[in-house]
Amino acid sequence: MALNTRGLAPPANRIPLPLQPLPPRLYLSENAFLGVVLAAVEVFNKECLGILTGYRSGGSGIVVQRAVALQSAARTPREVRPNKAARGRVRQALASLSTLERPLGWFHSHPNQRLEPALHRLSPTDGASLEVGEIEVLAAIWPRRRSQPWSYNPRTHTLSGSLGDYNLKLSAWLKADAQHRPVALEIYCPFAHGYEELTGSAS
Numbered sequence: 001m002a003l004n005t006r007g008l009a010p011p012a013n014r015i016p017l018p019l020q021p022l023p024p025r026l027y028l029s030e031n032a033f034l035g036v037v038l039a040a041v042e043v044f045n046k047e048c049l050g051i052l053t054g055y056r057s058g059g060s061g062i063v064v065q066r067a068v069a070l071q072s073a074a075r076t077p078r079e080v081r082p083n084k085a086a087r088g089r090v091r092q093a094l095a096s097l098s099t100l101e102r103p104l105g106w107f108h109s110h111p112n113q114r115l116e117p118a119l120h121r122l123s124p125t126d127g128a129s130l131e132v133g134e135i136e137v138l139a140a141i142w143p144r145r146r147s148q149p150w151s152y153n154p155r156t157h158t159l160s161g162s163l164g165d166y167n168l169k170l171s172a173w174l175k176a177d178a179q180h181r182p183v184a185l186e187i188y189c190p191f192a193h194g195y196e197e198l199t200g201s202a203s
């Protein structure tokens with residue numbers, strides 16, 4: 001790690017994230033990807049909710065290392081009502097760890113029971129519940145009509161593909177300031193692209 005002029009390493013999670021010229025790119029690790037998609041599948045057709053941890057690699061990157069589902073979230077098909085006390089306990093526990101890994105934000109799912117894509121954008125409520133600087137990974141999930149290899153669509157900033165009997169579309173958002181809606185981030189997930197097994201049926 002580079003040292004500054006005082007010989008001290010810069011705080012790992014205090015690096016500002018400029019939105020210009022480009023929003024930062026979000027790197028999704030294998031663990032984080034599986035944490036999000038398996039949580040979305042597990043509670044389908046209800047919403048899942050969880051926390052994302054990792055670190056910021058500088059002005060151009062956010063690395064999500066882990067996605068941990070919060071079991072106490074009250075899950076309904078329409079909305080997750082997160083247990084605020086549970087969020088607080090998880091944050092406090094993570095903050096006390098002497099590691100570079102830090103809370104980055106949250107993830108949740110938008111399930112749709114019908115054979116058509118679920119909403120892959122944040123609702124106004126979703127956007128309002130994010131604090132400035134936090135990210136949100138959203139997993140739209142609906143029953144699979146046909147198998148789809150995992151791929152990234154730069155036009156919609158979404159990563160989509162099949163897992164078991166479901167189709168999923170992941171998007172990532174950053175609330176950069178209090179005045180504007182969260183901005184969509186580019187998602188980079190080599191694991192999803194390379195794992196052909198994910199596109200097949202389990203049976």
Ligand SMILES: [Zn+2]
Binds near residue numbers: 123
């Ligand atoms: Zn939502």
